[in-house]
Every structure is written in C-alpha cells, then in structure tokens.
Amino acid sequence: MSEDFDAAKGSAAEMSIELHSAARLLRRNFDRRAKAHGLSRSRWQVLWHLSREEGQKQAELAERMDVAPISLTRQLDNLQREGLVERRPDPEDRRCFRIYLTEAAQPALELLRGLAQQTRAQALAGFSAAEVRQLHGLLARLRENLTREEV
C-alpha cells in the first residue's frame, strides 16, 4: 500500500492537471456543439439532473450536482426566465421551492442528450466497453474519496 503509494507519488500534480484538462476539454467540446442552440453544458446539467427526479428542493438538487446552492440559484433564474423550469412553493415549508421541468424543456433535453452522445463518442473513441466501465468506476471512487469531509 505504502509501496503503491510511493510508486505513483511523482504524479501528484499530473493527475490533478490531467483530470482538469480532460474536464475542460470535455466542456469546450460540448459547448461548441451546443452553442448553435443557445444552451450551455452547465444549464443542460440542471435539466438532466431534474429529468432523473423532479420536485427536488434547490438545496437537494445542488447537493446532487456537487454544486453550491447559490450557484444553482442563478442557473434556475435563467432557466425559469426561459420557461424551461418551474419553481413551485412547497406547501409544508414556506422557505423552499420544489423544482419542476416544463413541457418546453423536453425538446431541449432530447437535443442536448444527442449532443452529449456526440461528445462522448469522440471522447471515448477507441475505448472498449470494459475500459469505459473502468474509467467510470475509478472516477466514482475518486469522487467518493473527495466527498468525505475528513481532511
């Protein structure tokens, strides 16, 4: 374990940079495709998360998106102004809203799912299904490690 650790020790910086580079390139690629349609990756992520479960509170949704609640607020402001989402008051807690998709969001979601598919196809070109699963699993564990609060 300590041996393994030392073995890869030199790549502390590389790993961080590699991951960030990959994320940045992914975002750029997707945004380039989405720009023509006026929707960005960040806003699409909100819709996508909502499509998995509507009616969440903003705080819950932010938690699942690994984003600060305030960051979500502005995205929702914009999406609501464009009629893609609704904020409905919670009947039991007057502090919070429940977030729902509107009908208008469905075509946008469909479109953006297609763009995501294209970006993914390019990003993972030449990857076997096993390798995709591997990457997915490794990233999930990495996230898990970083989500835990302990320093």
Place this chain on the structure above:
Amino acid sequence: MSEDFDAAKGSAAEMSIELHSAARLLRRNFDRRAKAHGLSRSRWQVLWHLSREEGQKQAELAERMDVAPISLTRQLDNLQREGLVERRPDPEDRRCFRIYLTEAAQPALELLRGLAQQTRAQALAGFSAAEVRQLHGLLARLRENLTREEV
C-alpha cells in the same frame, strides 16, 4: 466495437458529469488547503508548468496548459505583480515575451507541491498503483481524443 459502444451508450451523460464532478471536487479540495496560503490551484498550475520548462512564450505555455492565451494573460499579470514570475522580452521577436520563474516562486512551488500531494492522497485513497496508472492512461487517451480537431 459498435457493440461496445452500445453497451455503454446509456452513460453518455453520466460520464461527462462524473468527470466534471471529480474535477470540481478536486479543485475545491485543493483550494481549501491552499486558501490559508493565498494561492489558488489555477495560479499554482502556471508555476508548476513553468517549473518543467522556463522561458516559454505565453502562447506555448497556454497551449500546454490547455488554456486560452487570454486566460493565461491575467494569471501572469497577477503572478508578475506578486513577483513570482518575470516576462522577459524575446530578443528575436518583439511581439512576444518569455516567461521565467523568480526566486520567490521556489518556496511557493515547494509548498504547493505538498498540498497537491495531500489532495492526491485523499483523492486516490485505496487505489493501487496499477489503478492509478490505469486512470492516468485513460484520461490521457480521452484528452488525446478531444484535442484532435475533427468533429
């Protein structure tokens, strides 16, 4: 190949989100550690890339960092103001500057290398050396795919 592709098709969105989440968590984790010292991850990345090769032109450095040249400009402005880097005029091309680290950058680099090591240790806790290499390799291939211009 088409079979492999279909096999993982459902995770087009998940993969993108997984990767971005991981990158964001990594940045947050590092920044939390670095905040006390007044240096952020982005600025440290500039120093780190420079430490591998000084005297690059801004355009070259930006290219290697997968960042737009203009994004680097502001980082260099700040780092220069704090005396961590120098812009020296290129004797053969009056358009460009060559970027160098100053003496003052060394302790900062040393410190930040340590912080990166801590973040990495937490992020990769429980990973074997083989898994770290795997992740590294997969990310490198992903970046390679996205760097190619073809749509």
Place this chain on the structure above:
DNA sequence: CGACATTTATAAGCATGCTTATAATAAGCG
C-alpha cells in the same frame, strides 16, 4: 518594396462558480 495575412499579446464583456453576508422561516428548548 508594399499590400495582405498570420501570429502574439491584450482588452472588453459575458458565463459560471465560489465565499461571505442577509432575510425569512422552521425547529429546539428553556
């Protein structure tokens, strides 16, 4: 040489995310 294109760095303005601070409501507890 001289007009046009390319490259290098920068400026302006936008999008996104964060920290810190506020207001309203809810919950806990004497």
Place this chain on the structure above:
DNA sequence: CGCTTATTATAAGCATGCTTATAAATGTCG
C-alpha cells in the same frame, strides 16, 4: 410562549475561463 440556532434561498462581490475584437510585429508573395 419566547429566545436561540439551523435551514433555505438569495444578494454582492470576487476569481477564472471563454469569445470576439484590437494593436503591434512578423511573414508572404506579387
């Protein structure tokens, strides 16, 4: 009940990165 604390959403302001536009220097080619 009344006071204190926690939670929910938001506001203000900063950091970072991008697209598009500009200025200066260089390269290209008639």
